[in-house]
Amino acid sequence: xxxxxxxxxxxxxxxxxxxxxxxxxxxxxxxxxxxxxxxxxxxxxxxxxxxxxxxxxxxxxxxxxxxxxxxxxxxxxxxxxxxxxxxxxxxxxxxxxxxxxxxxxxxxxxxxxxxxxxxxxxxxxxxxxxxxxxxxxxxxxxxxxxxxxxxxxxxxxxxxxxxxxxxxxxxxxxxxxxxxxxxxxxxxxxxxxxxxxxxxxxxxxxxxxxxxxxxxxxxxxxxxxxxxxxxxxxxxxxxxxxxxxxxxxxxxxxxxxxxxxxxxxxxxxxxxxxxxxxxxxxxxxxxxxxxxxxxxxxxxxxxxxxxx
Amino acid sequence: xxxxxxxxxxxxxxxxxxxxxxxxxxxxxxxxxxxxxxxxxxxxxxxxxxxxxxxxxxxxxxxxxxxxxxxxxxxxxxxxxxxxxxxxxxxxxxxxxxxxxxxxxxxxxxxxxxxxxxxxxxxxxxxxxxxxxxxxxxxxxxxxxxxxxxxxxxxxxxxxxxxxxxxxxxxxxxxxxxxxxxxxxxxxxxxxxxxxxxxxxxxxxxxxxxxxxxxxxxxxxxxxxxxxxxxxxxxxxxxxxxxxxxxxxxxxxxxxxxxxxxxxxxxxxxxxxxxxxxxxxxxxxxxxxxxxxxxxxxxxxxxxxxxxxxxxxxxxxxxxxxxxxxxxxxxx
Numbered sequence: 303x304x305x306x307x308x309x310x311x312x313x314x315x316x317x318x319x320x321x322x323x324x325x326x327x328x329x330x331x332x333x334x335x336x337x338x339x340x341x342x343x344x345x346x347x348x349x350x351x352x353x354x355x356x357x358x359x360x361x362x363x364x365x366x367x368x369x370x371x372x373x374x375x376x377x378x379x380x381x382x383x384x385x386x387x388x389x390x391x392x393x394x395x396x397x398x399x400x401x402x403x404x405x406x407x408x409x410x411x412x413x414x415x416x417x418x419x420x421x422x423x424x425x426x427x428x429x430x431x432x433x434x435x436x437x438x439x440x441x442x443x444x445x446x447x448x449x450x451x452x453x454x455x456x457x458x459x460x461x462x463x464x465x466x467x468x469x470x471x472x473x474x475x476x477x478x479x480x481x482x483x484x485x486x487x488x489x490x491x492x493x494x495x496x497x498x499x500x501x502x503x504x505x506x507x508x509x510x511x512x513x514x515x516x517x518x519x520x521x522x523x524x525x526x527x528x529x530x531x532x533x534x535x536x537x538x539x540x541x542x543x544x545x546x547x548x549x550x551x552x553x554x555x556x557x558x559x560x561x562x563x564x565x566x567x568x569x570x571x572x573x574x575x576x577x578x579x580x581x582x583x584x585x586x587x588x589x590x591x592x593x594x595x596x597x598x599x600x601x602x603x604x605x606x607x608x609x610x
Numbered sequence: 611x612x613x614x615x616x617x618x619x620x621x622x623x624x625x626x627x628x629x630x631x632x633x634x635x636x637x638x639x640x641x642x643x644x645x646x647x648x649x650x651x652x653x654x655x656x657x658x659x660x661x662x663x664x665x666x667x668x669x670x671x672x673x674x675x676x677x678x679x680x681x682x683x684x685x686x687x688x689x690x691x692x693x694x695x696x697x698x699x700x701x702x703x704x705x706x707x708x709x710x711x712x713x714x715x716x717x718x719x720x721x722x723x724x725x726x727x728x729x730x731x732x733x734x735x736x737x738x739x740x741x742x743x744x745x746x747x748x749x750x751x752x753x754x755x756x757x758x759x760x761x762x763x764x765x766x767x768x769x770x771x772x773x774x775x776x777x778x779x780x781x782x783x784x785x786x787x788x789x790x791x792x793x794x795x796x797x798x799x800x801x802x803x804x805x806x807x808x809x810x811x812x813x814x815x816x817x818x819x820x821x822x823x824x825x826x827x828x829x830x831x832x833x834x835x836x837x838x839x840x841x842x843x844x845x846x847x848x849x850x851x852x853x854x855x856x857x858x859x860x861x862x863x864x865x866x867x868x869x870x871x872x873x874x875x876x877x878x879x880x881x882x883x884x885x886x887x888x889x890x891x892x893x894x895x896x897x898x899x900x901x902x903x904x905x906x907x908x909x910x911x912x913x914x915x916x917x918x919x920x921x922x923x924x925x926x927x928x929x930x931x932x933x934x935x936x937x938x939x940x941x942x
Contacts (some may be wrong), residue, residue, distance in 0.1 A: 330840045331762030338753035338814060345787060345806045346775045348817040353786035405677060412674045417667040424674060426928055428681050433924045435869035438913040441894055442684050445910065446704070447690075453687070453704045460703070488681060548871050555894045575785040576876070588782040596728075596778070610727065 356585035367582075374586035383564040384587055388594070390475065391566050395543040398479040403535060406487050408492035411520060425495065429488035436485065440552030443481045444469075448556065472551070474560040481549045486542070490535050497531035498524060533606030537599045544595040547572070567591045685917075687746045692716060692914040696907045714877030716911040719837075723908055728915075730882065731889035735868060737800060738885055742807030743863035750859050754817025755848055759825060772811045788876050802877035804883070807867050813859040814922050821848070858929045861923075868920050 332339075357374050359367040378384055413424055431439065447468035449455045454465055470478040501524060509519050525532075547568040554561045563577070564570035569588065575584035687704055694715070698708025720728050757765060787806060792795045796805070825848050833843045849856075872889045878884060881892065890912050897904035 328760075328762040331756045331760030332763070333843070334756030334760070335753045335762075335768065338749040338809070341749065341805065341808045342772070342775070342811075345809055346778070346783065347771075349783040349786040349790060350778065351791055356786060356789070409674055409677050412670055415664065415670070417664050417670050418674060419666045419671045424678060426925065427678055429928075430685070430921065430924070431681060433865055433869075433920045434685075434917050435871065435887050435920075437869075437871050437890055438688075438917055439684075441890060441909060441913055442688055445906070446684060446687060450700060456704045484681070484684065487677070491892070551875075552871075552891060552894070555891075555898055558898065571782075571785060572876075575788070581785065581789060584785050588785055592778055592782040598634075 328405070332411070349463040353589055356582050357589055359582050361582065362441075374583055375590065377583065378586050378590045379589075383570060384567060387564050387567045391544055391546050392569050394475060394479060394546065395540060399536065399539045399543060400481060402483045402487055403490055403532070403539060406490035406535075407494055407532075409487070409491045410498060411524065413491075413495055414498040414524070415516070425492075429492050431485050432489040432492075434485070436548035437552055439485050440549045443477070443484070444553050444556040447477055451550070469553075469557040469560060471557075471560040474557055478546070478549050478553065480554075482542075482546075486539070490539070493531055493535050495529060496506055497528035501527045529606070533603060536606065537579070537602055538600050539603060541595055544591065546596075611725040683693065688910065688914050688917070692911045696904070699906055699910075701749065702749050708766065712907075713911075716907055717915065720908045720911045720915065723905065724918040727881065727884075727889060728886075728912055731884050731886045732915075734800070734883055734886075736868070738807065738874075739864055739867045741800075741804045743860060745804070745808045746810040746813055746863040746867075747856060747860045749808055749862075750813030750817045751849075751852060751856055753814050754819075754855075755821045755825070755844065755852065757814075758817045758821035759827075759830065759848075772814060775811055784872060784876050791877065797877055798879050798883070800883060803870070803874050806873055807863075807870070808865070810863055816859055817852070817855055821852060824851045824855065840941060857927065861927055861930055864923070865920060886912075890916065 349365055351539060358371060360370045360373065407430055409424070412418055413421055418424055434442075446452045447454055449458070449467055449469070454468060457463060458465055466473055468474070503525075505523050506519060509523060514522065545568055546566045550561050550565050550569060551572075561569075563573040568591070571584050571588050571591070574580045574587065576583075682745065690705060690707060691699060693711050693713040694708040695710060695712045698710060698712070702708035737793070757761070757768065786795060788802075791802050796802050806903075808892050829847055830843055833907055838846075869887065871891070872886065874885050874888050875891075878888065881889070884892065890909060893905055893912065896902040897906070
């Protein structure tokens with residue numbers, strides 16, 4: 303999951319004040335920014351260019367590669383396994399992201415309202431899972447789901463129930479959604495809370511004098527004030543959903559029948575590249591997925607930033 | 611940093627402005643002073659509840675407490691089950707202790723199993739975190755400072771490209787990055803994990819915002835007039851001012867590299883170079899392979915050992931998380 307500071311206003315560079323020109327300005331500036339730029343080119347821009355180049359080629363059976371133009375793209379766009387995975391992460395996004403951001407928003411508003419006992423404890427404890435590696439989160443929840451010695455199995459034994467198996471093919475997507483929600487609820491809470499903290503308190507005083515109730519303050523002052531934080535959190539959650547890989551990859555060991563090698567587009571790309579050795583096609587699928595993600599994220603940003 | 615006056619504990623504010631209590635030994639004229647028993651200090655009246663200082667609410671605390679239970683339950687489960695042997699894992703209730711308390715035994719077996727693989731993975735992880743997160747922080751501080759302080763050609767372009775890159779799914783780059791590194795002979799070496807970790811677009815953006823706020827141009831101008839060179843200005847003036855932001859970027863980079871899974875999964879084939887995350891996953895896969903020994907007790911204990919250091923760091927430095935995330939939203 304990539305990060306951005308909370309209420310970065312509609313992502314724009316910070317204002318810079320007029321400055322006295324340093325000697326050899328351009329050179330000095332690039333001197334400081336150069337190291338970052340060099341590594342950035344090596345691990346971001348070069349791979350993007352290389353992926354594009356790969357996507358236009360195909361291995362011949364006997365050595366060498368051929369230029370095949372858009373053939374790989376045609377194959378990807380008509381690949382049922384790719385679309386099935388995309389539809390799955392799309393469904394995941396529509397259900398999991400609103401639930402996660404909704405809970406995060408409620409908790410942030412509760413902490414910010416000053417009406418909680420032990421506010422500081424809430425703030426720290428809810429953020430804690432962010433520090434837990436996805437691998438540990440996946441293993442931990444996987445065990446808890448387990449029918450053999452997990453809590454689900456315990457409950458079945460203790461209460462004589464037969465709860466549905468969270469690791470079965472029909473429920474595994476919801477189970478993964480729960481792991482992801484658990485990991486990122488606290489992080490999003492902190493983003494929203496940070497944005498709420500900088501809302502000028504005088505607005506609340508004015509609202510109280512005008513006789514606005516708590517609920518009115520939330521809808522009329524707080525939510526509009528943290529709009530950009532909400533949009534940014536949504537965009538990053540969308541990108542995260544489309545990239546879904548870690549949790550299903552880790553839970554594959556526990557539910558091998560439910561999580562196939564093309565369960566999400568990213569798992570598909572990974573298995574194409576590293577099990578199937580189909581580098582050209584893997585690069586193509588990755589590019590198609592990246593473009594799809596960018597389009598949807600951009601659409602959300604346009605909608606979100608529109609003056610309501 | 612951004613501390614909201616409304617968040618400051620009220621008593622410190624009041625204590626600062628309250629005059630010291632006058633010593634209670636005022637002597638009436640013509641009488642020898644008698645030591646009186648000290649009076650009990652009057653209790654400070656509690657601040658009245660106003661819309662800005664509302665009364666805490668029990669129902670709200672309970673409802674929000676449900677989220678807290680959800681958040682902490684798996685971690686509690688992890689701690690409890692790290693004290694069980696495999697037999698107890700299967701036989702006892704998940705949220706209660708088993709027959710034997712095996713925590714210390716589990717830890718020692720986790721550290722020695724498979725010729726001490728877990729210790730080696732820990733050292734690898736420390737190497738990746740020190741080099742990767744340390745380097746990422748250094749580059750982000752230098753770059754962010756440059757973007758905030760200098761006007762140089764291409765400055766706007768750097769911003770646009772970096773923000774655009776944040777939107778590119780990191781995993782989409784993984785395959786071509788792996789192939790490139792293979793071609794350079796870097797795959798399956800620590801470099802393959804460290805080099806990609808050095809770039810933190812988030813860190814760069816955060817340091818840029820932070821430097822624009824924290825380094826006043828008047829200071830730099832004064833130093834230039836005094837004849838200080840640009841490097842000297844950076845090290846003696848800017849760096850101390852940038853410290854809070856630096857700590858935040860370092861924290862986030864550390865967690866990102868400590869928890870990284872996808873990058874090493876692709877780059878590292880040799881178990882001797884695994885970080886902890888890959889190692890734990892390999893133990894988990896062992897239960898599925900034919901003839902593999904299931905080591906659920908070691909996976910659970912190892913998971914606990916993997917989480918503890920990062921949680922401790924997190925709790926000790928939690929103020930810096932707050933300030934860092936808020937840095938993008940400073941209002942005059």
